[in-house]
Amino acid sequence: MQITLSACQENNSFILYFVAGFSNLLYNKHPKPVAVILQTEQLNKRYGGIQAVDRLSLQVEQGSIYGLLGPNGSGKTTTLGMVLDVIRPTSGSFAWFGQPVSRTTKHRIGALLETPNFYPYLTARRNLEIAAEIKGVDHKRIAQVLHLVGLSQRSHTTFKGFSLGMKQRLALAATLLNDPEVLVLDEPTNGLDPEGIAEVRELILQIAAQGKTIILASHLLDEVEKVCTHVAVLQKGMLRAEGRVDTILSAKDQFIISARNLPQVLEVLKQLPFVAAYQPEGEAVNLTLNEGYGSADVNKAMFEAGVVLQQLTLRRKSLEAQFLEIIKSQA
Numbered sequence: 001m002q003i004t005l006s007a008c009q010e011n012n013s014f015i016l017y018f019v020a021g022f023s024n025l026l027y028n029k030h031p032k033p034v035a036v037i038l039q040t041e042q043l044n045k046r047y048g049g050i051q052a053v054d055r056l057s058l059q060v061e062q063g064s065i066y067g068l069l070g071p072n073g074s075g076k077t078t079t080l081g082m083v084l085d086v087i088r089p090t091s092g093s094f095a096w097f098g099q100p101v102s103r104t105t106k107h108r109i110g111a112l113l114e115t116p117n118f119y120p121y122l123t124a125r126r127n128l129e130i131a132a133e134i135k136g137v138d139h140k141r142i143a144q145v146l147h148l149v150g151l152s153q154r155s156h157t158t159f160k161g162f163s164l165g166m167k168q169r170l171a172l173a174a175t176l177l178n179d180p181e182v183l184v185l186d187e188p189t190n191g192l193d194p195e196g197i198a199e200v201r202e203l204i205l206q207i208a209a210q211g212k213t214i215i216l217a218s219h220l221l222d223e224v225e226k227v228c229t230h231v232a233v234l235q236k237g238m239l240r241a242e243g244r245v246d247t248i249l250s251a252k253d254q255f256i257i258s259a260r261n262l263p264q265v266l267e268v269l270k271q272l273p274f275v276a277a278y279q280p281e282g283e284a285v286n287l288t289l290n291e292g293y294g295s296a297d298v299n300k301a302m303f304e305a306g307v308v309l310q311q312l313t314l315r316r317k318s319l320e321a322q323f324l325e326i327i328k329s330q331a
C-alpha cells in the first residue's frame, strides 16, 4: 500500500491511478473477452499522394475502451471514417462482430464524430425527442439516456443554456438512444474546458461499465492513459504499437530501492534472477524487473537476504514516455 501511495504521490497522479484502476477493473471482469467487435485487415487509404492510413490491422475486443492515439494527421479520423462506412478504403477490409458492414451491424454502433447540431432554443428533452423520432426510437428511452448522462435534472433547460461539457453529454445521450453495443467517438473532449473534459471522461467510464465497447480517437496521451483499457498508437497512418494500456505502462516500470548497507543491496541484486537491470543512483538503486515480477518479490528477496529496505518505490513510466519512445524508435 505504501508503495502504491508513494508511486502515486511521486507522479502526482492519484486520480490517474484511480481511474486507470477503475477502467482496468472493468476490463478484468472479462479476463477472456468473448468476442472481437472490430477487426481491420491491411486497411489502406490514399488521398492522391498522401497515404492517410497504411496497412492497418487491428482488433478491438468486446468490453474494451480502445484508444486510437496519434498526433494530428496520423490517420485516426480516416480510420474511423472507413470503419463507419463513410470513407471508402483504397484497399483492405474490416469486419464488425465478425461480419461485413451492413444495416444490421450499423444499427449496433453509435458514432459521435462531431458535435451534432442541436436546436439552441429547444430544451434538452425536446432535442432528444427529435433525435428519437429520426432514429425511430420510443420516447420512453429519453428519460433513461438523460439519466445515464446525468442530465435528468436539466432536461427542461434549453440547449444554449448548457455548459460545453453538458452539450457533449447531451450529444452522447443522443448517440445512446438506440442502445448501441459500441460507441465510436472522435476526440470526444476536443474544445471542452477542464470541467467539461472531466465530466465527459467520467461519463465514458460509466458507459463502458454498462458493458459497451468504446472506440475513441484522441491525440491526448493523458486522455488515453486515464480512460482507455487498450491503445493503438498511430503515426503517419501506420500502427506503431498496440496493446493493453496497463501492459504498455508496466512494461518498463522502474523501482527505486535503498537500504543502510548499499554494497550489500548491490550484492543481493546481482544474485536475483528476476532483476533485469540495476543502476545505483546516489544513495539508492534504480532497477527494472523481468516481466511478471513486482515490488513484493524485491522486498521478499531482500528480507530473506537480511536486508531491510528503507525505500521501495515504483517509478512508473508514463504512456507519454512510452509513446515518445515508440515514435522516436520508428521515425
Ligand SMILES: Nc1ncnc2c1ncn2[C@@H]1O[C@H](COP(=O)(O)OP(=O)(O)OP(=O)(O)O)[C@@H](O)[C@H]1O
Pocket: 047, 050, 051, 052, 053, 070, 071, 072, 073, 074, 075, 076, 077, 078, 079, 219
Ligand atoms: N479528404 C481528404 N483529402 C486529402 N487528404 C486528406 C483528407 N482527409 C484527411 N487527409 C489527410 O490524411 C492524413 C490523415 O488525416 P486524419 O484526419 O485521418 O488524421 P487524424 O489523425 O484524425 O488528424 P486530426 O486529429 O488532425 O484530425 C492527413 O495528412 C490529412 O491531411
